Amino acid sequence: MPLLEMTNIHGGYGGANILNGVSIAIEANQIGVIVGPNGAGKSTTLKALFGLLTVSEGSIVFDGKTVTNMAPEKLVLQGLSYVPQEFNVFPTMSVEENLEMGAYVRRDSFRHLIDQVYDYFPPLKDKRRQPAGELSGGQRQMVAIGRALMTEPRLLLLDEPTAGLSPRYMGEIFDRIIAVNKAGVGILMVEQNARQALALAHRGFVLAGGQNRFTGTGAELLADPEVAKSFLGGGADHA
Amino acid sequence: MNPSLREAGLFAGLILLVAGIFAWLGAAYGVRMLVEASCYAIIALGLTIQWGYAGLFNVGLMGFVAIAAFTTVLISYPVNDVFWSGDGPWMLGQAALTLAIGVAITLLLSRSTRIGVPKGLRTALTLVAAAITYLAVQGQLDPAATLIEREAGFIGGFGLPVWMGWAAGGVVAGLLGWAMGRITLGLRADYMAIATLGIAEIVKAFLKNADWLTRGTLTVSPLPWPVPTPQELGFVASRSAYLAVTAVMIVVLYVLLERAWHSPWGRMMRAIRDNEVSAAAMGKDINRRRLEMFVVGNFIIGLGGAALITFTTIFDPSSFAPLNHTFLIWVMVILGGAGNNLGAIFGALLVYVIWIMSEPVAIFLFTNAEQLGERLFGWEAPADLYTRALQMRVFVIGLTITLVLRFAPKGLLPEKVVKYD
Amino acid sequence: MPEAGLLAILPMNELVFFLNKVVIAGLIIGSVYALGAVGVTLIFGILRFAHFPHGDMMTAGAFVALVLLWMFPGVGAAVGLPTAFVLMPIAMAVTALLAVGLDRMFYRPMRKSGVKPVVMVMTSIGVMLMMQGLLRLFAGTGTRQLYADTDDKDIYRIPLGGRDLVITEPQLMLFATTIVAVVALHMFLTRSRMGKAMRAVSDNPDLARVSGISIDHVVRTTWLIAGALAAAGGTLLALDVTLKPDLSYNIILPIFAAAIVGGVGQPYGAIAGGLLVGFSETLAVFNWSVLLRPMRPYLPEFIEIPAKLAFVPTEYKIVVPFFILIAVLIWRPTGLFKGRVNN
Known part of the structure; x- marks a missing residue:
């Protein structure tokens, strides 16, 4: 049974639907990557999954439990964690306080988890007392992911974790994501840098117009000439 | 319900209510109430421009009313x-x-x-x-x-005709609005509210303390009227003449505002109010347009305020109880329907009638409560029960604001959404 | 004794007068503003609207203290402090609950239906009018004393050569309470889980929500703190001067000025802002001729010292916070401590 199974999701903001039947399924400990042109509904899919917009049709099953339209604060308790694309840190709070806020729902001791985040992202350890808003873009992204890891999620949702980062940081973030996944955390991420992301994906989903276009392993999608032509090659067509 | 039917129904109800008051309390009282209500209606029209059209949050109404009233005194009071x-x-x-x-x-x-x-x-x-x-x-x-x-x-006035005083009052209120607007319009609504509240307090402090200019707490009276006074014509006739003046003002303002609202200018204002970002993206100078609205609104508020204070025949700077009257007018606008001129007029008339009637009602209720309390529990009512009873009216204004905002945010006569194909 | 010589030259009389009229008076009114402004700034940071009934909440707190005073008149004498001060913690608790109740009844339904911030401000003004009406209905419009007959208002005089430095018992209690409140608030916001969650919501409410922070809990805590501090400020102000039901209009403008000067959403800024506004007021209405007069012998003949030389006549004290407010809004809208302007 897959860890996450979203079936035929419809939904959007207010009246207009953005999602017109998206289906996503990934197993535990896998990396899933959602790619597609702008406006395809990639980020919206994550938001629908995380209860940030209303799903009008379809079902979401996580870990054998139906979680359709469950409030975010409850989903955190179910083992899901979400990193928004922007505004994903508490800017006036220190790095360590950001991590503590990630562990807000925990009542037990989480000191070891903070140390674990510092192990994943060594630069943060030196900056632990610094306000997160003063960090560089890449380091802020590390804080954001670190914050989301503090609940020990079984599935981590990342919305364009490398958007706006320099190539050096992009590579570093991808490396860290793989390391997190190796430690037993499933990943579902939306990415603009489709080739790099699919290269590390167990499962890839190509969305367009709020629907699945292609689904397969990352390698399959990269090898598919149709996918390459329409969605990976001339990015300019869809920019 | 069909909107025009609704309008007709509501106005018919209002007329019945007013007719009842005429029958009960007499024509002199009724006309006085109507004159005051019509002055409030003018002020409400000014506010509905600011709030209903442009979304500007002016809680300094009484400051603008006071400064306009003072200007009227200065222009039209006899020469000293x-x-x-x-x-x-x-x-x-x-x-x-x-x-x-x-x-x-x-x-x-x-x-x-x-x-x-x-x-x-x-x-x-x-x-x-x-x-x-x-x-x-x-x-x-x-x-x-x-x-x-x-x-x-004190320095007295210039002895010029009253209508010049009113016009000057409107202009001064508009100028003050311009100065205020230059400072506050770029800010978020809360700050603007705070700033306008401040300006009202300062205007009041100034008028109250500059005795050489305004006679301060000694008050100035009697203010000259634009129509023959009750001493010449008797109460009903003279007040009716006054009512005719204010009614004409309302009609003229209403027609002008409706035309402006349906012109390209009005369309632009609505666009700015409803979607500031996209209007800005279209290259509209939002703060300039808003400043126009704010100034025009304050001009009308000043006009209405001048007419109102002239009618009371006494200029008393300490009578501009800032918040209570300010929010009486706010209730008129939001209950009537912000963004709908007819709604503002209707709201002003209705709310003022209720406001005036609530005084005897409150006193009646409290006197009964007092007697009942005395008889049943030997309760001795405090001596200032009457003034206290009137405080209930402040409570009712507040309650009305919260209830309307929550349950009928569009008011009794909602803004008519203009559709363009 | 050279020191004594120096002291003799210094116009001690006038300096002490200055200390009494400006420093102490500014500290007192500044502390009251600070206690109010902290609540306003927290509400602004978490709920994003200007809370107009805050002055009335302070008055309500003081009236709760008054009612408690009637109920337990002897408590103060037993401890040796004014009764109202001893009972103040209860008044704070009651007012805190009142604040939460007001939120439940009026603000939360509006919040849930997602209205614009400006409608929240209107609602808060409606609540302000209701509170005012009720306060005056039950308490009348007269002035009252928050000192029971059994309490005595101690006045401390510190001799400083000539004139005495005067400070009263309620003023000392006000300083003490303000300091305790500031330290406690600091500890709460930087050490406790809920305090940090409040800062998180103020920083980024959406992220706080996806982190699993319950916005409802944070909002409730905010009202509890704001209500308690408002009650403390109102009670102590009433102890220092008198208890009047129309505190609200006179105090809300300086409080907003303090919150905005300090940077909206910044509790420490609000405290600094409160003191700044307080000192500005006392400095502005101070009669500087008093300080100039001893310098008469050293000044050239043609300068005449007017009998009254103040920046602002006392009647226009209200313009001081207003001008501070406008100046900050024009030149530094984020406040001196970088608060938020938008969202």
């Missing part, structure tokens, strides 16, 4: 010969001259960067010049004020 024959005008002229020179120097200094003065020095010089000007003017004004208060009481 004692003042003009004394040294007062001469001394005031000197103070004005000092002020003009000081302001000119300050302004020149504030632009001195153009001739190569460093910025820091410029700011310092400007501030020093402003401070010196302020102290110098204050130094000349103080003896002048003392002299005027001792010899003449």
